[in-house]
Amino acid sequence: MAGSGSEKRQRQSIIKARVTEQQFELFKAQAEAAGLSMSALILYALLDQAPLRASRTPPLDRETAARILAVLGPIACSMRQASDSGDLEKLAETIIAAQRDIAEMRTLIMSAFGRTP
Numbered sequence: 001m002a003g004s005g006s007e008k009r010q011r012q013s014i015i016k017a018r019v020t021e022q023q024f025e026l027f028k029a030q031a032e033a034a035g036l037s038m039s040a041l042i043l044y045a046l047l048d049q050a051p052l053r054a055s056r057t058p059p060l061d062r063e064t065a066a067r068i069l070a071v072l073g074p075i076a077c078s079m080r081q082a083s084d085s086g087d088l089e090k091l092a093e094t095i096i097a098a099q100r101d102i103a104e105m106r107t108l109i110m111s112a113f114g115r116t117p
Contacts, residue, residue, distance in 0.1 A: 015042075032114050064112040068105050075101050 019027065031041040040051040075098050082094035110116065 064108055068108050071101050071105050071108075 027038065027041070031038045034041060036044070036051050043049045044051055078094050079098060082091040085091075
């Protein structure tokens with residue numbers, strides 16, 4: 001085990017199981033949704049043993065973050081312009097458009113975190 005992990009590691013035995021591709025994908029999705037490694041999910045499911053900690057989540061995807069920021073700018077600008085104009089009809093239309101854009105941002109953020117909106 002040189003170079004990997006702790007020398008005091010207690011869990012050294014490995015259990016193997018064969019599953020179909022569909023079962024594997026379902027299992028992987030459940031582990032990701034729970035924020036656990038696949039090993040932690042197995043131990044929890046089989047032994048009712050609480051996971052030690054949630055697995056580390058990857059950083060936010062840069063492309064997704066850029067798309068979210070690209071949507072935020074025009075929303076703020078439109079809201080400011082509509083508010084300054086004093087036209088209530090234009091303001092209402094702008095608010096509806098902003099709600100649509102915010103819903104899109106929510107979807108992007110949820111997918112960036114691997115969740116379904």
